[in-house]
Every structure is written in structure tokens, then in C-alpha cells.
Amino acid sequence: MRKPDGKIVLLGDMNVGKTSLLQRYMERRFPDTVSTVGGAFYLKQWRSFNISIWDTAGREQFHGLGSMYCRGAAAVILTYDVNHPQSLIELEDRFLGLTDTASKDCLFAIVGNKVDLTGEGAAESGEEEGHSPSKAGGSCASPRVPKQVQLEDAVALYKKILKYKMLDEKDVPAAEQMCFETSAKTGYNVDLLFETLFDMVVPMILQQRAEGPSQTVDITSCKPTKRTRSGCCA
Numbered sequence: 046m047r048k049p050d051g052k053i054v055l056l057g058d059m060n061v062g063k064t065s066l067l068q069r070y071m072e073r074r075f076p077d078t079v080s081t082v083g084g085a086f087y088l089k090q091w092r093s094f095n096i097s098i099w100d101t102a103g104r105e106q107f108h109g110l111g112s113m114y115c116r117g118a119a120a121v122i123l124t125y126d127v128n129h130p131q132s133l134i135e136l137e138d139r140f141l142g143l144t145d146t147a148s149k150d151c152l153f154a155i156v157g158n159k160v161d162l163t164g165e166g167a168a169e170s171g172e173e174e175g176h177s178p179s180k181a182g183g184s185c186a187s188p189r190v191p192k193q194v195q196l197e198d199a200v201a202l203y204k205k206i207l208k209y210k211m212l213d214e215k216d217v218p219a220a221e222q223m224c225f226e227t228s229a230k231t232g233y234n235v236d237l238l239f240e241t242l243f244d245m246v247v248p249m250i251l252q253q254r255a256e257g258p259s260q261t262v263d264i265t266s267c268k269p270t271k272r273t274r275s276g277c278c279a
């Protein structure tokens with residue numbers, strides 16, 4: 046297997062929908078999930094580059110593995126559930142510190158998932174597989190509740206992250222560009238999230254190549270698995 050050119054890692058509390066987001070993007074579906082054990086990755090070819098996308102376990106018992114998965118990451122997707130304010134707080138309290146092992150230029154995206162469950166914006170629930178918003182709210186629509194976490198809260202966290210990393214706002218993408226609301230269930234904003242990051246990671250890969258040896262983890266050193274497109278390093 047060719048060594049990935051860049052690495053993106055999904056972090057966040059259990060049940061926020063990390064695995065579902067990744068499966069929605071990679072497999073174009075929203076299957077039932079089981080709580081992740083350890084971590085697993087997918088490989089995505091983006092232009093001529095191979096990007097590994099790592100799904101991690103949010104459960105407390107696997108917390109110690111997080112910084113290992115983040116090692117050399119070009120981007121980290123900090124995921125919360127828009128209906129659970131504590132999941133946003135956990136990003137700062139429990140997950141941000143895990144990113145100390147990421148690349149020095151690591152990009153941060155903050156993603157509020159499960160927006161389909163909120164009462165805000167009909168468009169949020171109408172993007173599944175390219176369907177029009179008017180198809181939302183069919184017989185299997187989920188009950189709507191007011192959104193508990195606002196996008197501004199995510200923007201505030203993004204700014205705190207810049208302070209924590211001692212980065213200047215001028216040198217990094219704007220908060221508005223890096224804070225997303227998504228639904229793994231309907232597909233809303235999922236392609237936008239991943240593909241925005243891929244486009245940002247590619248110049249970093251090129252720069253790293255120009256500067257010298259890559260910092261990405263050599264995943265070929267992981268134990269081989271049966272699956273070809275994804276694997277598990279629990």
C-alpha cells in the first residue's frame with residue numbers, strides 16, 4: 046500500500062456521529078453504526094494525492110489513543126452534536142490537547158452534526174443524495190427540537206483554538222470557513238466539509254514535499270486487515 050500523502054483525523058465525543066459522517070462521505074449511505082473501538086481509517090484519492098481519514102473512538106476508555114492518531118495530522122475535524130452542548134465543551138476540555146502531536150500547520154474544522162434533528166432551516170434536511178429540500182419531512186422524518194448549540198459557539202471555540210495554538214487569525218483560514226453544520230443522515234454539507242479540507246490539505250502536502258520528508262505516520266506499519274479501502278488499528 047502506498048504511504049498516504051496526508052492525514053485527516055476525526056475527533057469528538059462518543060455518539061456525535063464521526064463514523065456516520067465518514068461513512069456518508071465514503072460510502073454515500075447512512076448505515077447503523079456501532080460505537081467505534083480504537084480507530085479505523087479510509088483512504089481517499091483526491092486528485093493525485095492519497096489522503097487517509099481516521100475515525101477515532103469518542104469513548105473515554107480510548108482517550109489515550111487520540112494523540113497517537115493525531116500524530117502528523119494535516120487537519121483535524123473536531124465534531125460535536127448540535128443538540129448536546131456538552132459535546133462542544135468536551136472538544137475544548139478533552140480533545141484539543143490530543144492535537145498537540147498534529148502537524149505544526151494543522152488545520153482545524155469544527156463540525157456540528159445532526160442538524161437534521163433541529164427545527165432550524167428546512168434546507169438542513171433536504172440534501173440527501175441530491176434530493177430537493179421539498180422532499181424533506183417525509184413519513185420517516187425525525188422529530189425536530191430547537192438547536193442547542195449555535196454556529197457562533199463553534200466560531201468562538203475556533204478562535205480559542207487559535208489562541209491555544211498561538212496562531213494569528215491572519216495566517217489561518219477564517220472561522221466562518223472552518224465551522225460547519227452537517228447531517229450525516231441527510232448528507233447536508235458532508236461533501237463540502239471533506240472536500241474543503243482536501244483542497245486545503247493539498248497545498249500543505251506540496252509544501253511538506255518541498256521542505257523534506259513527510260511527517261505522516263506510515264500506516265503500512267499497521268497490522269494488515271481484510272478490508273482494502275479501510276482498516277482498523279484498535
Ligand SMILES: Nc1nc2c(ncn2[C@@H]2O[C@H](COP(=O)(O)OP(=O)(O)OP(=O)(O)O)[C@@H](O)[C@H]2O)c(=O)[nH]1
Pocket residue numbers: 057058059060061062063064065066076077078079080081082101102103104158159160161162187227228229230231
Ligand atoms: N439524526 C441523526 N443521527 C445521526 C447523525 N449522525 C449520526 N447519527 C446517529 O448517532 C448515533 C451515533 O453515531 P456514530 O457515527 O456511531 O457516532 P460516533 O461519533 O462515531 O460515536 P463513537 O464511535 O462512540 O465515538 C447513531 O445512532 C447514528 O445513527 C445525523 O447526522 N443525524
Ligand SMILES: [Mg+2]
Pocket residue numbers: 063064065078079080081100101102103
Ligand atoms: Mg464511531
